[in-house]
Amino acid sequence: MKRRSFLHAGALALPLITAGGAWAQSYPTRNVRIVVPVAAGGSADKLARILAQQLSEQWKHSVVVENVPGASGAIGTLQVVRAPGDGHTLLLGGDQLAVSLAIGSQLAYDARKDLKGIVKAVVNPQLLVARPGLGVKDFAGYVDLLKKRPGEVTLALPGGKGSLQHLAVEMLNARLGLRTNNIPYPGGGPATLxxxxxxxxxxxxxxxxxxxxxxSGKLVALAVTTPTRSKALPEVPTLQELGVAGYVVESWQGLLAPAATPSALIAQLNRDVVGVLRRPDITAQLEDLGFNLSAGTSAEVDKTIAEDATAYKKVVQQANIQST
Structure with a gap:
């Protein structure tokens, strides 16, 4: 009887997989950490905190957002890659994972092998803005200013050198035949400030x-990079409307886990997070901020990283962007 009791107790302590493949262990068993590999205040940070609040209530454990900026997201990403695959350390990642692969950055990890996608949560337009004191009221005025002051007009890159914004700016400058003075930042928060x-x-x-x-009028919106206007700022035209034919740049953000995370736990995480994202109040909140809901499968994340890396590599070569 003692041996039987011991075995029974031991079995209760182990993760269980049901016949249907569902993760039957009580998850989470402690606080969950979402690593945001850029500075606080940007779009990734906003998304992470919305998810953290809702998941904390659902899971009955605190979900803590930790900003770990540096090296175009590589420092924070590496922390997640090296974490145990038990679902208690997650990454709020996105297009930078593919951009780094395209540039050939010398990283201690390969996002295609060392991370597993959980959900591609949102896709985002990029927005070109100016400070009101610059005197530029629209995209035509911006182009005129670049012509008058070639290479002098400063332009913040929230994702730093070698980011999607960097690629997008180089693509736009090449199409316009103009130059900007690009300044890299570790995130949207400090760049905006x-x-x-x-x-x-x-x-x-x-x-x-x-x-x-x-x-609020603190920034002047000039154009969005997507083929259609954003519902959040419907008055802002697309670059295509403004004459930059075929120009499209769209970023994405979502959650990923260490590669060792069991597939059954990835499936549960996907269900839980998608359930939050598709709640009408949360969807409305995200769309009002300017996000476009995606909320797809976990496999979609892995596919996006692989396909984007191939597509971005062509842009990197054309713009001659060097790895950092």
Whole structure:
């Protein structure tokens, strides 16, 4: 009887997989950490905190957001790659994972092998903005200023050198035959502060990170990079409308886990997070900020990283962007 009791107790302590493949262990068993590999205040940070609040209530354990900026997201990402695959350390990642692969950055990990996608939560337009004091009221005025001051107009890159914003700006400058003075930042928060403070002239940033400042008049919105206008700022034209034919840049953000995370736990995480994202109140909140809901399968994340890395590599070569 003692041996039988011991075995029974031991079995209860182990993760269980039901016949249907569901994760039957009580998850989470402690606080969950969401690593955001950029500085606080940007769109990734906003998304992470919305998810953390809702998942904390659902899981009955605190979900803590930790900003770990640096090296174009590599420092925070590496922390997740090296974490146990038990679902208690997650990454709020996105297009930078593919961009780093395309550039050939010398990283201690390969996102295609060392991370597993949980959910591609949202896709985002990038928004070109200017500080009001610059005197630029629209995209035509921006182009005129670049012509008058070639290479002098400063432009913040919230994702740093080698980010999606960097690729997008180089693509746009090449199409216009003009130059900007690009200034790298470790995230949307500090980049926005410098534009608001008048230290930087312009910025290309995820729309959701700038929506409130545009609505309040603190930033002047010039154009979005997607083929259609954003519901959050419907008055802002697309670059295609403004004559930059075929120009499209769209970023994404979602959750990922260490590669060792069991597939059954990935499936549960996907169900839980998608359930939050598709709640009408949360969807409305995200769309009002400027996000476009995706909320797809876990496999979609892995596929997006692989396909984007291939597509971005062509842009990197054309713009001659070097790894950092």
């Amino acid at each position: 410098d534009v608001l403070g008048g230290h930087i002239d312009t910025m290309l940033i995820t729309l959701a990170a700038a929506t409130q400042n545009v609505r």
